[in-house]
Amino acid sequence: xxxxxxxxxxxxxxxxxxxxxxxxxxxxxxxxxxxxxxxxxxxxxxxxxxxxxxxxxxxxxxxxxxxxxxxxxxxxxxxxxxxxxxxxxxxxxxxxxxxxxxxxxxxxxxxxxxxxxxxxxxxxxxxxxxxxxxxxxxxxxxxxxxxxxxxxxxxxxxxxxxxxxxxxxxxxxxxxxxxxxxxxxxxxxxxxxxxxxxxxxxxxxxxxxxxxxxxxxxxxxxxxxxxxxxxxxxxxxxxxxxxxxxxxxxxxxxxxxxxxxxxxxxxxxxxxxxxxxxxxxxxxxxxxxxxxxxxxxxxxxxxxxxxxxxxxxxxxxxxxxxxxxxxxxxxxxxxxxxxxxxxxxxxxxxxxxxxxxxxxxxxxxxxxxxxxxxxxxxxxxxxxxxxxxxxxxxxxxxxxxxxxxxxxxxxxxxxxxxxxxxxxxxxxxxxxxxxxxxxxxxxxxxxxxxxxxxxxxxxxxxxxxxxx
Amino acid sequence: xxxxxxxxxxxxxxxxxxxxxxxxxxxxxxxxxxxxxxxxxxxxxxxxxxxxxxxxxxxxxxxxxxxxxxxxxxxxxxxxxxxxxxxxxxxxxxxxxxxxxxxxxxxxxxxxxxxxxxxxxxxxxxxxxxxxxxxxxxxxxxxxxxxxxxxxxxxxxxxxxxxxxxxxxxxxxxxxxxxxxxxxxxxxxxxxxxxxxxxxxxxxxxxxxxxxxxxxxxxx
Numbered sequence: 302x303x304x305x306x307x308x309x310x311x312x313x314x315x316x317x318x319x320x321x322x323x324x325x326x327x328x329x330x331x332x333x334x335x336x337x338x339x340x341x342x343x344x345x346x347x348x349x350x351x352x353x354x355x356x357x358x359x360x361x362x363x364x365x366x367x368x369x370x371x372x373x374x375x376x377x378x379x380x381x382x383x384x385x386x387x388x389x390x391x392x393x394x395x396x397x398x399x400x401x402x403x404x405x406x407x408x409x410x411x412x413x414x415x416x417x418x419x420x421x422x423x424x425x426x427x428x429x430x431x432x433x434x435x436x437x438x439x440x441x442x443x444x445x446x447x448x449x450x451x452x453x454x455x456x457x458x459x460x461x462x463x464x465x466x467x468x469x470x471x472x473x474x475x476x477x478x479x480x481x482x483x484x485x486x487x488x489x490x491x492x493x494x495x496x497x498x499x500x501x502x503x504x505x506x507x508x509x510x511x512x513x514x515x516x517x518x519x520x521x522x523x524x525x526x527x528x529x530x531x532x533x534x535x536x537x538x539x540x541x542x543x544x545x546x547x548x549x550x551x552x553x554x555x556x557x558x559x560x561x562x563x564x565x566x567x568x569x570x571x572x573x574x575x576x577x578x579x580x581x582x583x584x585x586x587x588x589x590x591x592x593x594x595x596x597x598x599x600x601x602x603x604x605x606x607x608x609x610x611x612x613x614x615x616x617x618x619x620x621x622x623x624x625x626x627x628x629x630x631x632x633x634x635x636x637x638x639x640x641x642x643x644x645x646x647x648x649x650x651x652x653x654x655x656x657x658x659x660x661x662x663x664x665x666x667x668x669x670x671x672x673x674x675x676x677x678x679x680x681x682x683x684x685x686x687x688x689x690x691x692x693x694x695x696x697x698x699x700x701x702x703x704x705x706x707x708x709x710x711x712x713x714x715x716x717x718x719x720x721x722x723x724x725x726x727x728x729x730x731x732x733x734x735x736x737x738x739x740x741x742x743x744x745x746x747x748x749x750x751x752x753x754x755x756x757x758x759x760x761x762x763x764x765x766x767x768x769x
Numbered sequence: 770x771x772x773x774x775x776x777x778x779x780x781x782x783x784x785x786x787x788x789x790x791x792x793x794x795x796x797x798x799x800x801x802x803x804x805x806x807x808x809x810x811x812x813x814x815x816x817x818x819x820x821x822x823x824x825x826x827x828x829x830x831x832x833x834x835x836x837x838x839x840x841x842x843x844x845x846x847x848x849x850x851x852x853x854x855x856x857x858x859x860x861x862x863x864x865x866x867x868x869x870x871x872x873x874x875x876x877x878x879x880x881x882x883x884x885x886x887x888x889x890x891x892x893x894x895x896x897x898x899x900x901x902x903x904x905x906x907x908x909x910x911x912x913x914x915x916x917x918x919x920x921x922x923x924x925x926x927x928x929x930x931x932x933x934x935x936x937x938x939x940x941x942x943x944x945x946x947x948x949x950x951x952x953x954x955x956x957x958x959x960x961x962x963x964x965x966x967x968x969x970x971x972x973x974x975x976x977x978x979x980x981x982x983x984x985x986x987x988x989x
Contacts, residue, residue, distance in 0.1 A: 353808030438966035523962035523977025552937035553808030581911035583883035603783030
């Protein structure tokens with residue numbers, strides 16, 4: 302998927318001015334937050350579980366090459382084919398090749414953010430293979446002209462019921478339904494047909510278990526199970542950082558992932574899939590492929606951003622982010638929105654291509670507090686800001702302003718004179734009021750709030766006055 | 770250079786890999802795999818009666834329904850009662866493993882095979898059940914096909930009380946002990962399939978069953 306992160310400012314302005322989106326974001330806002338807060342109380346030692354999850358994710362990343370070799374060895378021994386992809390284009394090439402090799406006409410897909418990174422659906426269509434998204438949210442987006450998702454686990458969080466009702470009426474050519482269960486039933490019936498006729502299933506992978514060479518898939522709808530049970534070919538597309546050591550580690554992570562994502566104690570379906578259909582088996586794919594994807598991940602290993610590779614894609618950081626809650630996911634411009642997206646997008650698509658994202662945060666650390674694997678997101682965002690300065694990527698007026706500020710601030714007399722004028726000017730500007738509604742020098746800052754007016758004396762003046 | 774080599778070479782360079790630390794790293798990996806260390810666990814009372822109680826409580830919380838009979842021999846009658854209560858036909862697809870039960874004695878017409886789209890009711894056993902979260906653990910095999918718990922709108926599962934364990938860890942330990950290696954498909958199922966994609970409103974019966982009904986076999 303091509304990144305539109307460069308247009309973050311205009312994207313978010315449009316989001317703020319869109320009353321339908323604002324209404325839908327308000328509807329969603331509290332639900333995830335409240336459900337998570339209740340469900341984490343079921344865990345006696347939630348902090349200890351987070352620490353354990355952090356440690357086990359780090360253990361793999363610190364020896365990632367060796368763990369990948371281990372996973373490959375065991376998965377291959379169980380009958381899977383392990384392929385590697387450097388970037389999105391190579392993912393597409395692999396999947397299209399597999400499709401051609403097995404004479405595939407239709408592929409049913411369970412959610413895979415990596416297939417979004419790769420823009421896989423377009424590549425499949427171009428190769429004459431019909432891709433069908435089967436996660437309800439992803440399906441809604443696909444029939445709406447391949448609209449991108451706005452959330453990693455709730456892809457249509459930005460849409461309201463009305464919009465979905467209109468879309469189904471238009472695309473399915475059925476009477477317009479306004480009840481959510483009726484719409485869900487309609488999608489179920491349309492997609493059931495696809496599950497039964499597709500020859501290939503494509504899924505992401507929540508985790509790769511090295512011990513058994515398995516992929517673990519976590520879903521609520523059951524589409525993950527359909528996609529990996531019915532078609533004769535199954536392709537797993539997943540990032541190289543998704544390896545975990547053992548089934549015990551999977552058990553630990555499963556106490557955190559559903560609670561952090563949807564506030565469930567466990568997701569309805571957790572499937573641990575290993576190898577191909579065995580002799581006598583009545584279901585399951587005859588061919589299983591893993592595509593292990595780099596697409597920017599290898600370069601993050603061993604860097605100051607390595608902590609980010611622990612991410613288990615739960616979405617808690619965006620659910621709790623005041624910026625995400627206000628502008629929604631599309632404004633971020635690429636596959637991953639919210640705080641994790643503001644770190645991943647510059648790392649995977651180039652720092653210079655996502656200049657505004659690390660600044661799209663108040664650094665309030667809500668994301669850091671709720672992250673199940675304790676990724677210090679605000680710290681990583683701050684480091685990305687530093688990188689921008691080091692690489693001279695900030696706008697010239699900002700650079701000049703900060704240099705000027707550094708000079709003034711390191712010169713006490715000058716600083717004193719500057720503030721002496723500033724407080725008097727601001728007091729005059731307030732004209733006797735407590736606040737200044739529009740500040741000429743920072744119009745954007747005062748667009749959503751008022752600037753408090755100073756009382757007319759600097760701190761130094763007041764301090765000197767008190768001493769005497 | 771293949772993509773595999775390219776990716777691994779870059780990871781190795783980033784990790785300052787050399788023959789010495791590779792050897793140490795491999796030893797550490799084997800140690801981690803052998804240790805199978807567990808994270809903190811929520812307290813689950815391991816006594817049989819407590820496990821039964823917790824499984825029931827958590828299953829209900831996940832929108833499943835629960836019935837109890839003493840043995841598998843009584844289970845077909847319980848199934849017939851349940852289906853009659855819902856006005857569903859007394860017709861089902863069952864796991865081949867369960868074919869030996871006397872189904873026709875309770876007026877049920879069953880076929881032992883994998884499920885197809887037209888099957889309305891699927892009846893399975895389970896490999897074990899997990900009290901911590903009210904979860905069924907199903908292991909696929911020719912006698913226990915995965916489709917039976919997936920395609921029909923109603924899924925009925927028999928759960929012997931002796932097969933209820935505390936957590937996922939015990940389920941995996943049981944699989945290692947009894948099956949040697951993991952079968953192709955291990956499915957953990959907690960209640961009916963659901964979606965919250967439209968306006969975060971939970972709807973049951975997304976792609977899988979609308980109803981999950983547990984028949985606890987208290988004496989087995």
